[in-house]
Amino acid sequence: MLEYCPICHTKIVRKDTEADYYCPNEMCPARKIENIIHFASREAMNIDGLGESIIEDLYNENFIINITDIYDIDKYEEELMNLEGYGKKKIDNLKSAIKNSKNNSLERLIFGLGIRNVGAKTAKVLAKYYKTLDNLMTASYEELVNISDIGDIIAKSIINYFSNVDNKNIITKLKQFGVNTTYINNSQYEEKDEFKGKTFVLTGSLVNITRDKASEIIESLGGKVSSSVSSKTSVVVVGDSPGSKYDKALALGIPIWQEDEFLDKIEN
Secondary structure, eight states, rough: OOOBBTTTTTBBBTTTTSSOOOOOOOOOOHHHHHHHHHSSSTTTOOOTTHHHHHHHHHTTTTTTTSSGGGGGGGGGHOOOOOOHHHHOHHHHHHHHHHHTTTTTHHHHHHHTOTTOOHHHHHHHHHHHSSHHHHHHOOHHHHHHTTTTTTTHHHHHHHHHHHOHHHHHHHHHHHHHTOOOOOOOOSSSSOTTTTTTTTTEEEEEEEEOOOOOHHHHHHHTOOOOSSSSOTOOOOEEEOOBBHHHHHHHHHHOOEEEEEEHHHHHHOOO
């Protein structure tokens, strides 16, 4: 097993609560590139055309050293034109994708910041709860741990991240570049008592709605979706040919909704 980062040669570490070792050096070039790649990725800011190889090129040319530099790429347009494979159309498309990313909803930005232990689902929970990045930045540990799905480890990660002066400066710059820092609810659905605070499991093949869409609607209505059935499951939504999740729900006496019943409840 590696003991030192192969790029910056800093001794790698592992926290007691985590399985993986990582380089703790925030100035490590590999870490910086990974942070930028994560920020631009599909689940985060979704900047089309800013893939891994392009980010590495732009980092090596000193055009993008951290995530805020993405929004200042215009000043290097002439230099980009001189790079192999960078024509006007490619540069224009990249600039357009970067501009569009400024309008993303808050959850994408939170996930893109790369806060340890905060995945895409957790980012959405935080965005819906706090509505603005400023509200999240000033949240207390006690408040965070009382939010469903936010435990001790995640709460401490959030507090640590926003206590860091460099991170605060990055957020200030992102705001100056016009990056949206508020939650945008594009869903046509409002929270309902039948869904709010409840845990749903989907099983079987849904015919009239995709599983991803069903999950999205459940979350918009105030519920959350789990991949496994347990005593904490509130409802199991059943499609064609359900498997062991259906059997377990029956054994535990958990309410079961057929697909038609589920569709009726979300529309009425």
